[in-house]
Amino acid sequence: MSTGASILRLIAAREIRERLRTRAFRVMTVLTLLIVIGSIAIPSLQGSDPPVYDVGLVAPASEAIHLAVEGIGPQIGADVDVVDLPDAATAEAAVRTGKVDVAVVGAEQLIIGKAIERGDGSRRARMVVSVAEAVRLQVGLERAGLQADKAAAALASPPPRLVAQRPSSTDDSRRFTALAGLVLLYVQLLQYGGWVLFGVIEEKSSRVIEVLLSAVRPGQLLAGKVVGIGLLALGHSLLLVVAALVTASVTGSDLLQHTAFVPIVTTAGWFLLGYALYCTLYAAAGSLVSRQEDAQNVSAPLMLPMLAAYFTSITALTGGDASMIVKVLAYVPLTAPFAMPVLVAIGAVHPWQVAVSVAITLGAAILLGRGAAAIYSRSVLRTGQRIRWRDAMRRAPAVEIPASA
């Protein structure tokens, strides 16, 4: 006779086999792969040539100023070309028409197009500031009596190298991995949670459920479905991650060197927890209705925590600063898989806090999983009208609608 494990394997294998057969799955997989590969390959292909800035120098300008301005290129990671301009009026026109990005008029004036805000960290802003600084120093040193070539030599020595003892709390690589994990979790939960939901509804609406339940228990059916679709989700996600890493290494994107092994593993861990939590609940939701049209209504309560956690976490991640809300959500089971990895990435929590969050989420996953299985068992044979969550949570079904007798 079949053991529980072999039944589970049979059910999970059917889920995987049937999904792989569908066109929708193949199209979706190819599409997401293209998006991931494209979003890495295209910027890195474009970004392989450093930007070029044209700096206009109004005559008379010393050779040393020329050299000093050209020398800022390596500092800001761009090429700087110097253009000689006859007078201030030509310089203004050159900036206006975009022939040059900056025009240096003697030691007193830099003409730029669009104004630069305080705190602007863009490459253009850094270029403008660097040009101003170079002119100020060169002219200052010359005025202080230093020969122009001596002054240039004095300025040519590279700045000291920074040796950091701890990584920055807004480490790009960790933030990037957390962001990728967040988006992946959100997108995959929507996709595969939807499959669990509609898979359960399909079994109810097609009435195959009664044939299945004459051979297996509701809990086995639920577990097999969640595991099977979960393996697909995991496989699909792994495929995307591998595609991203391979694309990055082939195109020489700097993404690869930033992606550490540990953040990927922890992100995967949170991914699994989040999937287990949501998909058992999606299955319970599916068991409450018998028609595809009711899917939206019954799954809406699950969308709320997911959306709230996703958007607050994204905001925290891009801002580099955790709001109180995110700090609270990091300990709430349904939102922790989104919020906690973000707090980790921006360095806002201690390891013990992560452990507490994991323990809470894991405990909740087990409890909710059991609850969902109970709701599923009670509701899956009841067809017809939509069953309310509240009624399904009660121990005994209020009404059962038998087929006819």
Place this chain on the structure above:
Amino acid sequence: MLELDRLTRRFGGNAALDGFTCSIPAGAVLGFLGPNGAGKTTAMRIVMGILAPDSGEVRWQGRRITADDHLRFGYLPEERGLYPRMIVLDQLVYLGRLHGMSETAARTSATSWLDRLGLADRAGDNLEALSLGNQQRVQLAAALVHSPDLLVLDEPFSGLDPVGIDALSSVLEEEAKRGVTVLFSSHQLDLVEDLCEQVVVIHRGRLVAAGAVADLTAGDGRSLVVEVDGDEAGTWAARLKGVTVTPLRGGRVRVQLPEGRDPETVLRAARRGGVLRHFEFERVPLSQVFRNAIAS
């Protein structure tokens, strides 16, 4: 032997089963009769382990039924349904495997049932591509694929055309010959009369009649149906004392005998009256047995 012992099951305030008890001998074909809402489907679901009774128990071969026993049962639910977008053969193999068969055994059995039911050329199609009648056949194959020891069929004949009815009847007869116990519900009493040795009648969740079809439909031996050629009114019986003659359709008459009268005298009178075409002890139709049972 399948025994249903004092099964009770309530839904809200309604008792679908109220101490229902019956037993089915191994290898018998049993018709499960009852008006709509009598509790037939609930009883069948409890036998299949899909529903749990509030009280009472089901026994199979003398022991309380287990999950492993359920794997040896085949079920055709009243609400038919399989995976619409799954390939017919894959579906049957999957169901066979859920019942504990190996991949090879399930494939062999599924293929032979599809062959037997005339669906060999549709084995590779999605179920939803088949006509409703053919989907019904696949559903039957799904109940049979794992060679069950007990078949529980809820309204198996509903929705079938006469050809389908004949096909299903012959499958049931063969399965019974193989030693399979068959329990099926139906409102088509003529079919039940043809197929079943035994019937059980359930009404409002209780057993109201049970027994061999032959016993239940046997009359009291004092009602005869006679046809004498050319004598539609039964004038040949006019000289018999104490009998009541009622004309029936098709030139026949019903002859009701008084207590103590020998049917032999009626036979002789009929022979004298003309060419005797028909003479039998009248049986009670199963529909009448059914009506009497639920009226009591």
